[in-house]
Amino acid sequence: MSGHYDIVILGLSLSSSWGNGHATTYRALIHGLQTHGQRVLFLERDVPWYASSRDLPNPDFCTLDYYGSVAELLERHTETLRQAGAVIVGSYVPEGVAVIDALSAMALPNWHFYDIDTPVTLAKLGRGDEEYLARRQIPLFDSYLSFSGGPLLRRLETEFGARAALPLYCSVDADRYGPTGEAQEWDLGYLGTYSPDRQPALERLLLEPARQMPERRFVVAGSQFPADIVWPDNVERIEHLPPSEHRSFYNRQRFTLNVTRADMIAAGWSPSVRLFEAGACGTPLIGDIWEGLDQMFPSGSIVLALDTATVIRTLRDTTDAERNAMATAARRHVLAEHTATARAGELLAILGKHAQAIRPSA
The missing domain is CATH 3.40.50.2000 (Glycogen Phosphorylase B;)
Known part of the structure; x- marks a missing residue:
């Protein structure tokens, strides 16, 4: 895949909301980024349990592409990742440790980790469980964007070595959620x-x-x-x-x-x-x-x-x-x-500190 993207996101799933809360979070955030004029590519590992239950196989607010292995990800998307204005890797990405190591080797100038499961992640790391993120990898990112805020952010910096731990809460797409006047059941x-x-x-x-x-x-x-x-x-x-x-x-x-x-x-x-x-x-x-x-x-x-x-x-x-x-x-x-447009604006402000390639809001 070729072409310049303002932001490339490697996440658990965008296409399927079955059994996970990530898809809804990513959909709202990327909708918000589109509102700000951003061109986004979402890369999703093609796994059977989501492939058989996709409720958004062809989103109209970003480009969605799949990869079958870390090798295929690198073969098909290395140049796109290098040309992107910013790259974000999410929590629970399959073979996340290998994905992060491969991206780190590219020396990307503006890349970040988005943890939609921060308390779970830190509990896993405390047990020595590095399912999708290794402790040694946390300092590699320009920032650690966290679903959770509060004191946990300071702990990420002092105990785990995050360069900058910042809250990026989930959000809601205000165009898609509101009163309908339906009868209560x-x-x-x-x-x-x-x-x-x-x-x-x-x-x-x-x-x-x-x-x-x-x-x-x-x-x-x-x-x-x-x-x-x-x-x-x-x-x-x-x-x-x-x-x-x-x-x-x-x-x-x-x-x-x-x-x-x-x-x-x-x-x-x-x-x-x-x-x-x-x-x-x-x-x-x-x-x-x-x-x-x-x-x-x-x-x-x-x-x-x-x-x-x-x-x-x-x-x-x-x-x-x-x-x-x-x-x-x-x-x-x-x-x-807590709208998606507001949250996307917060994300763009963070990314904009690391590279001029991120276009300002239209």
């Missing part, structure tokens, strides 16, 4: 892939309320949940919900639940893209509690819940006027701080 819903460390919170904050409120309706959408989970009769299950259906899904809930992985709760400052999507849709949020959440969502825009009783009380006692006030506050904050 569920009192509380949840969207997320199964994770063992999230399941106790899902049990406590949705399944147990469902058992105690049989007259209410609940929904859980997401893949990879074990077959032995006993779902209450009033909990509807959706195995996989493509991003094209997220907006409608949120709009049909009275409240939506956000549940955070244990590593990210411990680190804090790790907002899920689901928070921003639901907020943009004007769907009131119930969330678990972690440091930094009050900065992402100010008081009055989200219900913080640690236990079943809080969720039941919220569903039972919150008036429509109170729900509408929460939804309005959350939507106003998301549109002011």
Whole structure:
């Protein structure tokens, strides 16, 4: 592949949102970059589990290409990578350590690591697990862009040797998420892939309320949940919900639940893209509690819940006027701080410090 690209991203997946949260994050960010006039190439490892479930095989906002091995990546894309204004490697890229070593050998003048899993990454490195990033590689990048902010950034610099650790939170494409006026079908819903460390919170904050409120309706959408989970009769299950259906899904809930992985709760400052999507849709949020959440969502825009009783009380006692006030506050904050266009602008400011090849916003 030839031609100049402002930014080349090597990420886990753009084409398939099945079983991962990366695709949604990349789609929003690249949409934002397009708004700023950037020409983006996304390089994705061609793996069977995504190839068989692609819900965006031909994006209209960037160029998407696949490679079958590290050798094929270098054979087909070396010149493109060298000519790019900036190169970004993401977390969980298959054979990520080999990919990073190969790119490091090119002496790219403007390249960065984007970690959409920072607390998980550092926990893995602490165990000596270098699945997609080796500890020795962190100082190689011009910057370490992190899904998580807060104190974790300082740790990346002092303990792991990152040249510059900077927050690049996920975001929402405001053109694709908003109120629809649809009738509400569920009192509380949840969207997320199964994770063992999230399941106790899902049990406590949705399944147990469902058992105690049989007259209410609940929904859980997401893949990879074990077959032995006993779902209450009033909990509807959706195995996989493509991003094209997220907006409608949120709009049909009275409240939506956000549940955070244990590593990210411990680190804090790790907002899920689901928070921003639901907020943009004007769907009131119930969330678990972690440091930094009050900065992402100010008081009055989200219900913080640690236990079943809080969720039941919220569903039972919150008036429509109170729900509408929460939804309005959350939507106003998301549109002011967490849109894809705003996040892309933050990224361009970072990249622009390292090379003049990045064109300014149009």
